[in-house]
Amino acid sequence: MDLVLHNGTILTMTDKSAKAVAVRSGRIKTLEKVPAAKEIDLEGRTLIPGFIDCHTHFVSMGMKLANVDLSDARDLQEAVSRLEKRATETEKHKWVLGYSWDESMWPERRWLSPEDLAGIENPVCARRVDGHVAVLNLAGQKALNRKEGYLFEEELFRLNETKAEQDTEKAFRTALALAHKEGVTSIHDNPMDIGTFLLYQKMRCEELRISVNLPVSVLDAVNQIKLRTGFGNEWLRVGGIKIFTDGSIGAKTAALSFSYRNEDNKGLLVYSNEELASILQKAHPNQTVVHAIGDRAIEQVIACSVPGKESRNRIEHAELVRDDQIPRIKEKGLLLSMQPNFFQWSHPGGLYDDRFGTGMDNRMRTLREAKIPIVFGSDCMPFSPLYGIEQAVRAPFEEQRLTVMEALAMYTREGAYASFEEDIKGTIEEGKVADFVVLSDDPREADISSIHVEMTIVGGKVVYP
Numbered sequence: 001m002d003l004v005l006h007n008g009t010i011l012t013m014t015d016k017s018a019k020a021v022a023v024r025s026g027r028i029k030t031l032e033k034v035p036a037a038k039e040i041d042l043e044g045r046t047l048i049p050g051f052i053d054c055h056t057h058f059v060s061m062g063m064k065l066a067n068v069d070l071s072d073a074r075d076l077q078e079a080v081s082r083l084e085k086r087a088t089e090t091e092k093h094k095w096v097l098g099y100s101w102d103e104s105m106w107p108e109r110r111w112l113s114p115e116d117l118a119g120i121e122n123p124v125c126a127r128r129v130d131g132h133v134a135v136l137n138l139a140g141q142k143a144l145n146r147k148e149g150y151l152f153e154e155e156l157f158r159l160n161e162t163k164a165e166q167d168t169e170k171a172f173r174t175a176l177a178l179a180h181k182e183g184v185t186s187i188h189d190n191p192m193d194i195g196t197f198l199l200y201q202k203m204r205c206e207e208l209r210i211s212v213n214l215p216v217s218v219l220d221a222v223n224q225i226k227l228r229t230g231f232g233n234e235w236l237r238v239g240g241i242k243i244f245t246d247g248s249i250g251a252k253t254a255a256l257s258f259s260y261r262n263e264d265n266k267g268l269l270v271y272s273n274e275e276l277a278s279i280l281q282k283a284h285p286n287q288t289v290v291h292a293i294g295d296r297a298i299e300q301v302i303a304c305s306v307p308g309k310e311s312r313n314r315i316e317h318a319e320l321v322r323d324d325q326i327p328r329i330k331e332k333g334l335l336l337s338m339q340p341n342f343f344q345w346s347h348p349g350g351l352y353d354d355r356f357g358t359g360m361d362n363r364m365r366t367l368r369e370a371k372i373p374i375v376f377g378s379d380c381m382p383f384s385p386l387y388g389i390e391q392a393v394r395a396p397f398e399e400q401r402l403t404v405m406e407a408l409a410m411y412t413r414e415g416a417y418a419s420f421e422e423d424i425k426g427t428i429e430e431g432k433v434a435d436f437v438v439l440s441d442d443p444r445e446a447d448i449s450s451i452h453v454e455m456t457i458v459g460g461k462v463v464y465p
């Protein structure tokens with residue numbers, strides 16, 4: 001045997017208990033304490049299956065970490081100062097890239113504007129936290145040959161493809177280190193371009209299992225070569241076809257059946273019903289992974305989806321599900337890929353309140369009770385399963401809160417189901433991959449906010465610390 005872990009609490013995420021876990025050739029061999037080349041004494045700590053983050057933008061996150069992270073700027077001025085500071089350290093013709101500003105957390109409560117960045121000589125492009133809108137300063141507008149100070153949706157995604165000059169490999173490694181620190185051993189990634197898939201293939205990384213959702217822009221090519229969900233191996237595989245049907249609440253582009261507060265605006269749908277139905281039909285039998293946030297977008301996805309549980313078709317985010325939509329989501333056999341992290345915006349006075357005039361939670365408890373399969377992902381806002389689990393347990397409105405074990409299942413066992421990999425991962429059972437996280441304490445007993453990741457193991461190999 002290569003490795004044995006013992007002397008701790010083991011949460012197998014099945015109804016079986018275990019005293020130890022023994023590993024050979026990257027797989028769980030037995031749940032007994034047997035002699036092994038390497039022994040890890042858990043010293044009373046808790047072993048769980050590796051986290052599966054079902055919604056990431058992994059390389060973009062690495063880029064953010066390598067550029068200017070604005071996510072924790074306390075006010076608008078601090079965001080501007082950080083960009084100015086980076087500009088002073090950057091050659092004048094080079095871009096200064098900012099990521100993840102969030103005006104809903106600032107006292108100013110307004111977007112960064114081109115005027116705010118007028119003092120910076122370098123071209124600047126700073127993205128909002130949702131990735132659906134970015135502000136450009138004058139130099140940035142000139143560099144891109146445009147007159148408008150903001151980039152939205154498609155225009156912004158296209159910009160991603162032109163950043164080949166950036167060091168994407170470095171971004172990947174930066175993101176990988178964070179994944180290991182956070183206990184993430186599998187991701188379902190959503191790159192905006194096919195180049196990221198090729199990068200993963202080139203890296204041949206065997207320290208993270210990646211399921212890649214391919215952008216709908218390559219659907220014709222996918223069909224031509226009959227590429228199918230599940231192609232690949234346990235490290236890198238084809239996920240579903242990623243389709244956007246609306247924008248985001250922050251950018252006021254999520255499609256609603258009602259108006260945003262104080263505005264004659266209900267957000268926007270990317271496609272007509274006919275267009276979406278034809279795309280989903282064309283993507284079948286591949287799994288479809290459809291971004292839908294507002295209730296109007298969710299309505300459209302329900303109406304246009306090809307029915308059938310076997311496809312495990314997904315709605316990503318599903319933030320504003322209405323009561324009347326719940327039975328129809330079930331009927332179509334849809335699976336919801338949600339972000340407990342978004343509870344950070346649902347409290348009174350938060351982003352949802354600002355946009356809709358009322359605080360509200362994503363309806364996880366309601367949906368779970370209706371027996372709709374839910375899986376969890378971070379959307380890299382921030383990239384941390386423990387943060388998300390804490391949010392789910394402590395949601396601002398009590399009626400949508402989950403128990404810690406429910407939340408943990410959505411970040412492990414359920415996540416494996418979303419990528420058709422429940423036979424190889426998601427629980428601690430004989431025959432499954434040896435991906436584990438060692439937590440400082442048992443989440444069933446200790447205060448979740450005090451628990452941290454102490455060790456991460458992928459394929460039987462310790463990758464963190």
Ligand SMILES: [Zn+2]
Pocket residue numbers: 055056057190379
């Ligand atoms: Zn996303």
